[in-house]
Amino acid sequence: MVLNFQICDNGLISQLPNHLICHILSFLSTKDAIRASVLSTRWRSLWQLVLGLDLDSLDLGLAFASSQFSTIDDFVVFVDKFFYHHRESCIHKLRLHIRTVGYVDYSSYLTKWIDAATTRRIQHLDLHCDRLFKVAVKIPLSLYTSETLVHLRLVRVILVSTKVVSLPCLKTLHLEFVKYTDETTLEKLISCSPVLEDLSIVKYTEDNARAIQVRSKTLKRVDINQWYDREYGLVIDAPLLQFLRIIAYSTKNIKIINTGLPAKVDIDANVLSILDPNDLTSRSMMRDFFTSISRVRCLVTSYATTKxxxxxxxxxxxxxxxxxxGLSVICCISSLEMLLNLLKRCPKLESLSLKLVDYKETKKAGVITSTVPSCLVSSLKFVKLEGVLFGCGTELNVARYFLENSTLLEKLTLRNDYKEKNVEHVRQTLHAIPRCSCTCTVVLL
Known part of the structure; x- marks a missing residue:
């Protein structure tokens, strides 16, 4: 259908039918949708027809109210009215950020609202409870069997134990600071979501858990950020995985199996800092871990992981x-020889991003004596070097090494917070370095 727009006093958008204006308003928060209603008398009540609710209990500032919600009771009344108004219609989106202080258990309110949203075929649910809650909010069982839910994000709530989980349309699952009554709850959420593609977990918390089990035949993206001192294991079994990011400072046991050919892996896991050379079990575990990511196309490692x-x-x-x-690493300036040894294990490397750090190492960078890795001759095209406030000498030496030994190098970027008076000296030094590749461009940032 082609709409014939005519310019009028209220603008082109006011010529749209109500259902299209409501669709436009659905991309705004409820606060902004209400504010937009003052643009035209015709819009005065259109926000009430939007098939979604996006509210912050402490930051609404309704256009028709003198101030924000004065109490949580006002917030509850407002949400209740929304569900009453939409008792005969579907609800596409529900986003609630509840921020209050006290010992009141708000689970009863959320149970009522989530039950209502599930009945009205909810597609997107985003629930964020403030960390100041004295009584943790429990999620109702109806959420586990939603037939229409596509996106689910939960922050600071409790997922109660359940025997039945069925989420046939769920594609995105984000869980932040969520507690579980038992470790099987998370496993069921993942395994009983047959089209799940995107999983994000921040600080998994379950007192009796020993491992996070991520097993799915459809997952394409997994982001695990644990953030705690406890020592949990992690098992990833996802044959279609394309992106994996793990931050697990205390994890001793990371097991990645059946991952196919992931496009990118980003690892920040300090798992070897206490590795005993005589501990054959730990060495075997690490051997399996490196083998499991050896087919990746892009690898990003933190300083701890590189070390x-x-x-x-x-x-x-x-x-x-x-x-x-593609390889991105953070490396101590005293470990450049080890870096070259790592590059020797990457025969098809095309792009290298190297951040040099000096965490009060007593041993400074010396002359690089290692034989030239084969990738510098056969594949390396882009190098980016970055130093962290310890002078430009080391970066220039490393830049010299790549310029003099990289046959196919197309671009070398050197970034540092040089003092203004040193910039021209650095530029002249770089220009004077002989280059193995006649097509190489040097960029100084």
């Missing part, structure tokens, strides 16, 4: 990264 990789390489050979084309 642990170098530690492992001193104990036994590292598996070849035969498909790796």
């Amino acid at each position: 642990d990789i170098f530690h492992y390489m001193q104990l036994e050979p590292l598996h070849q990264f035969c498909n790796l084309t």
Whole structure:
């Protein structure tokens, strides 16, 4: 259908039928949708027809109210009216950020609202409870069997134990600071969502849990950020996985199986800092871990992870990264030789991003004596170097190494917070370095 717009006093958008204006308003928060209603008398009540509710209990500022919600009771009344008004219609989106202080259990309110949303075929549910709650909010059982839910984000709530989970349309699951009454609840949420593609977990909390089990035949993206001192294990079993990010400072046991060919892996897991060279079990675990990510195409590692990789390489050979084309590492300036040894395990590397740090290391960078990795001759095209406030000498030496030994290099970028008076000196030094690649461009940031 083609709409014929004519310019009028209220603008082109006012010529749209009500259902299209409501659709436009659905992309706004409820606060902004109510504010927009003052633009035209015709819009005065259209926000009430929007098939979604997006509210913050302390930051609404309704256009028709003198102030924000004065009490949580006002907030409850407002949400109740919304569900009453939509008792015969579907609800596409429900986002509630409840922020209050006290010992009141708000589970009864949320149970009523989530039950109502599930009945009205909810598609997107985003529930954020403030950390100042003295009584944790429990999620009702109706949520586990929603037939229409596509996106679910829960923050600071409790997921109660259930025997039945069926979420046939769920594609995105984000859980932040969520507590579980037992460790099988999370496993069921994942395994009983047959089209789940995106999983994000921040600080998994379950007193009796020993491992996070992520098993899915459809997951494409997994982001685990644990943030705690407890020592949990982590098992990833996802054959279609394309992106994996793990931050797990205390995890001793990371097991990744059946992941196919992930496009990108981002690891920040300090798992080797206490590795005993004589502990064959730990060495075997780490060997399996590196083998499981060896087919990745892009690898990002933190300083701790890079250091642990170098530690492992001193104990036994590292598996070849035969498909790796992009590598981003944070490396101490005293470990440049180990970095080159890592590059030797990456024969198809095309892009390298290297951040050099100096965490009060007593041993400074010396002359690089290692043989040139094969990727510098056959595949490396882009190098980005970044230093952290310890002078430009080391970065220039590393830049010199890549310029003099990289046959196919197209661009080398050097970034640092140089003092203004040193910038021209650095630029002249870079320009004077002989280059193995005649097409290489040097960029100084």
